[in-house]
Amino acid sequence: MTIRAVVRGVGHYLPEKVVPNTWFAEQGIETSDEWIQGRTGIERRHFAAEGETTSDMAANAANAALKQAGLGASDIDALIVATSTADLTFPSAATMVQAKIGMESGFAFDVQAVCAGFVFALANANALIVSGQAKRVMVIGAETFSRIMDWEDRTTCVLFGDGAGALIIEASKGDGTNNDRGILATDLHSDGRHREILYVDGGVSTHSTGHLRMQGKEVFRHAVEKLAATAHASLDSIGLSGDDVDWMVPHQANLRIINSTAKKMGLDMDRVVITVQDHGNTSAASIPLALSTGVERGQIKRGDLLVTEAIGGGLAWGSVIIRW
Numbered sequence: 001m002t003i004r005a006v007v008r009g010v011g012h013y014l015p016e017k018v019v020p021n022t023w024f025a026e027q028g029i030e031t032s033d034e035w036i037q038g039r040t041g042i043e044r045r046h047f048a049a050e051g052e053t054t055s056d057m058a059a060n061a062a063n064a065a066l067k068q069a070g071l072g073a074s075d076i077d078a079l080i081v082a083t084s085t086a087d088l089t090f091p092s093a094a095t096m097v098q099a100k101i102g103m104e105s106g107f108a109f110d111v112q113a114v115c116a117g118f119v120f121a122l123a124n125a126n127a128l129i130v131s132g133q134a135k136r137v138m139v140i141g142a143e144t145f146s147r148i149m150d151w152e153d154r155t156t157c158v159l160f161g162d163g164a165g166a167l168i169i170e171a172s173k174g175d176g177t178n179n180d181r182g183i184l185a186t187d188l189h190s191d192g193r194h195r196e197i198l199y200v201d202g203g204v205s206t207h208s209t210g211h212l213r214m215q216g217k218e219v220f221r222h223a224v225e226k227l228a229a230t231a232h233a234s235l236d237s238i239g240l241s242g243d244d245v246d247w248m249v250p251h252q253a254n255l256r257i258i259n260s261t262a263k264k265m266g267l268d269m270d271r272v273v274i275t276v277q278d279h280g281n282t283s284a285a286s287i288p289l290a291l292s293t294g295v296e297r298g299q300i301k302r303g304d305l306l307v308t309e310a311i312g313g314g315l316a317w318g319s320v321i322i323r324w
């Protein structure tokens with residue numbers, strides 16, 4: 001008998017305000033819908049309303065996942081929020097979400113691995129369940145990257161959006177084979193030597209909130225190499241390959257990166273959940289948003305084998321294999 005962390009529910013929240021690519025030129029930024037779509041696949045993104053915070057969006061996503069699962073907040077014993085844009089320096093966004101959804105027991109904490117945050121949080125949630133420290137874990141990715149954009153920098157400000165997605169996983173008995181539902185493998189990496197290619201130039205112990213800075217081409221180069229490598233590594237670790245995958249649910253940063261990774265995995269694009277056109281890059285929120293959207297669209301079904309993979313600032317990157 002093997003303890004597996006099995007998906008029990010999923011949900012998401014997107015802020016009301018939808019910003020099309022044409023909005024940027026209207027603000028006097030030297031860019032075009034044609035450039036943004038051609039280079040990234042992004043058509044629009046959502047921006048949080050003034051006063052709407054990461055924990056607000058995360059709580060909405062959490063409530064949607066609870067509803068889908070038919071559970072209440074008291075049924076959750078651990079809550080993890082993956083974010084780089086928490087409301088406050090402390091307390092964690094996770095404890096704020098805990099209060100907002102009415103979860104009065106258990107424990108909550110944030111995970112910070114930027115765009116790879118959800119994959120890191122999910123791998124940690126899996127470890128909590130497999131080790132018996134938690135029975136049912138809410139894993140949320142939530143971000144308000146619109147608050148750390150430099151609106152003078154056209155190379156970054158057109159890329160990101162806001163939103164939140166939540167996944168509930170729970171302990172369940174499996175037979176230890178790849179036919180089990182649940183998380184079957186994880187693969188995590190980071191390499192702090194690459195700080196300069198993707199970072200925020202401010203923070204609590206420096207001076208200000210700061211703005212996102214990215215050497216896009218360099219990050220792109222690492223992404224196309226490292227995403228396929230981690231996806232292959234996690235599949236290899238359980239004796240599977242791209243042929244066994246029903247759905248790739250990648251971090252949604254750039255359609256060209258997604259295409260390249262799918263190709264390296266031997267996957268046709270009709271086996272990839274793509275939301276980048278509607279959400280832009282929502283950092284840690286992008287994978288749970290894509291999982292929830294994929295279920296809503298009728299793409300992801302119970303029993304499907306999924307590979308999720310992401311890379312972001314750090315660099316930090318990784319993948320998780322889930323049988324839905």
Ligand code: UT7
Pocket residue numbers: 030031032035036039040115154155156158215216217218219220223253254257281283311312313
């Ligand atoms: O989520 C974390 C991980 N992040 C990523 O995975 C992002 C990875 N990087 C990328 O997605 C791409 O590198 C970008 C979309 C950021 C940029 O695409 P690119 O094909 O690498 O373009 P580039 O940076 O080489 O820029 C090409 C040209 C430049 O002009 P010149 O030097 O060729 O004259 C830029 O100045 O495009 C120009 N450019 C723009 N033009 C119009 C850059 N940004 C814009 C813009 N509108 N917004």
